[in-house]
Amino acid sequence: MFDPGQEAGGESEGPAEFDGWFDNVDNYDGVVDRTGEEEITVQVGSQANGGGFGFGPAAVAVSPGTTVVWEWTGEGGSHDVQADDGSFASEMVGDAGHTFSHTFDETGTTKYYCMPHKTMGMKGAVVVE
Ligand SMILES: [Cu+2]
Numbered sequence: 423m424f425d426p427g428q429e430a431g432g433e434s435e436g437p438a439e440f441d442g443w444f445d446n447v448d449n450y451d452g453v454v455d456r457t458g459e460e461e462i463t464v465q466v467g468s469q470a471n472g473g474g475f476g477f478g479p480a481a482v483a484v485s486p487g488t489t490v491v492w493e494w495t496g497e498g499g500s501h502d503v504q505a506d507d508g509s510f511a512s513e514m515v516g517d518a519g520h521t522f523s524h525t526f527d528e529t530g531t532t533k534y535y536c537m538p539h540k541t542m543g544m545k546g547a548v549v550v551e
Contacts, residue, residue, distance in 0.1 A: 474498025
């Protein structure tokens with residue numbers, strides 16, 4: 423029979439709900455507040471998840487209208503940035519200094535990941551509030 427194990431309870435440490443999205447993301451350290459800025463930068467290929475396989479920071483909060491610029495570190499091989507809901511997708515590249523940007527106009531949470539390293543924990547989220 424199915425064993426529910428230790429799943430009872432739950433975390434409620436903030437307004438953002440990620441439904442386990444960050445369970446295997448070892449550089450997730452809460453939602454970093456970057457609200458009130460027109461443009462912010464998130465690193466692609468931060469040291470995490472056993473190598474250069476993280477987004478840094480993994481989760482950020484921004485204000486509506488903010489442009490998020492993902493900047494490749496050149497670590498961890500080739501990466502991409504793909505919205506879990508399909509709302510944006512970058513090309514797959516490995517070059518340090520490459521950038522991809524997306525402007526978030528609507529409030530809500532957008533999860534995203536790197537396709538080749540998703541199962542390793544290369545995942546992030548942008549919370550627009
Ligand atoms: Cu990657």
